[in-house]
Amino acid sequence: MIELTNVRKTYPTRKGRRVVLDGIDLRVSKGQKIGILGRNGAGKSTLIRMISGAELPTSGRIRRGISVSWPLAFGGAFQQYLTGLDNTRFICRIYGVDFKAVIPFVEDFTELGIYLREPVLHYSSGMRARLAFALSMAIEFDCFLIDEIVAVGDSRFYSKCMYELFEKRKDRALILVSHDAHIIKGHCESAYVLTSGRLTAHDSVDAAFDFYQTCVQ
């Protein structure tokens, strides 16, 4: 189970400290799929960074009883001068996963061919996104964090990703943040709305959606 208790996060700005998250309580148990709706700048990505453990909260507590992924398909950690394969090797080392067992999957899934052995610098943005997604799937987690679902590559590849994540791994927990209520409706069982640094829980995705609509207007 993942448990956030009274999590606060403030960032210093030129005009004093700005409160981004103001007392967040959240519980996600194994296999649960939750969506978090919020407008641009509501603090969704900050919340994801707190849950993933990349940044620490200013106060409050975060417990991770299950393994939690890094934000899905995040490609910002690629070393440009290393090949796709080297980057894969690095991720495997970090997570203590056998590199050799992962290569066939990455080769097959990314369809990068000889480019897997070329520096990431030479990749198109689509190729980069494919590699990033493949790496997210190469390491197994109990809970996946998704910071907006962005279309990866062409429609065929996109559906391949969707199958890999929502079909093959449908037993996993999921935390999806988005400003798009339809995406959350399609993938989550329950939903929260993030406004002014606070989370409000709703019984159904529809109720959250209605509340979000009133907030947006």
Add this chain to the structure above:
Amino acid sequence: MPFEHDTPFLKSLQIQVRVVGALLMREIVTRYGRENLGFLWLFVEPMLFTLGVTALWAGVGLRHGATLPIVAFAVTGYSSVLLWRNCATRCAMAIPPNMGLLYHRNVRVLDLFITRILLEVAGATMSFVVLSIIWISLGLMEPPSDILLVLLAWILLAWWGASLALIVGGGSAHSEMIERIWHPTAYLFFPISGAGFMVDWMPPRFQEFLLWVPMVDGVEMLRDGYFGSAVRTHYSAEYLTLCCALVTVAGLGLVKEAGRRIEILT
């Protein structure tokens, strides 16, 4: 405490070793590539520096001590400069280019610094050893008289470099100013670091002041091990150890605070 650790110590240690190992491989391949000399650059680079300085000093005929072999003097002196200077310089602003890596929870700010410190210490050590072996086998340098003392001095100098690196690295995460201040500081410390002189050559009143500089104690100790009774050295290993310990504690504090406050911007 805003962050609760329930990972047992041994498990944490295991993760840290794994992460630093992965970062080391990544840094080596990125920095030196797979082509031509590859990772050999790790020590060829500092070796070329030391070679250059040795040639320069020998050419100019820097021989205050007259009896002191210039090659051994340059190798011991410049190698120790590389040790403390490179560690700190490489740790200044080590975070921005590696920011994205922090998305992987097990990669912490401290790991980025440990990686760079290990690489610099390894490079400087290999260059020191390889150069010594070459000069000794060519007959241009005598073997060290007390190898254990050399080793001890080297370890202390490396520790001093590492502790400085934590201060400079952790400090530069709080303010870029630290990085800017570090570069002139390193230059200013070079002439008084003991690399180019022996404390014994200095007037007594000046000696006392010089021994407050930790690098001087380190180099003197190293030369004591190298030359033995051929030279008179002045140093305090206890003082150097104390400095290392204090600066390490302060540095770790800075790094911890940097890790707590970091904002990942990618």
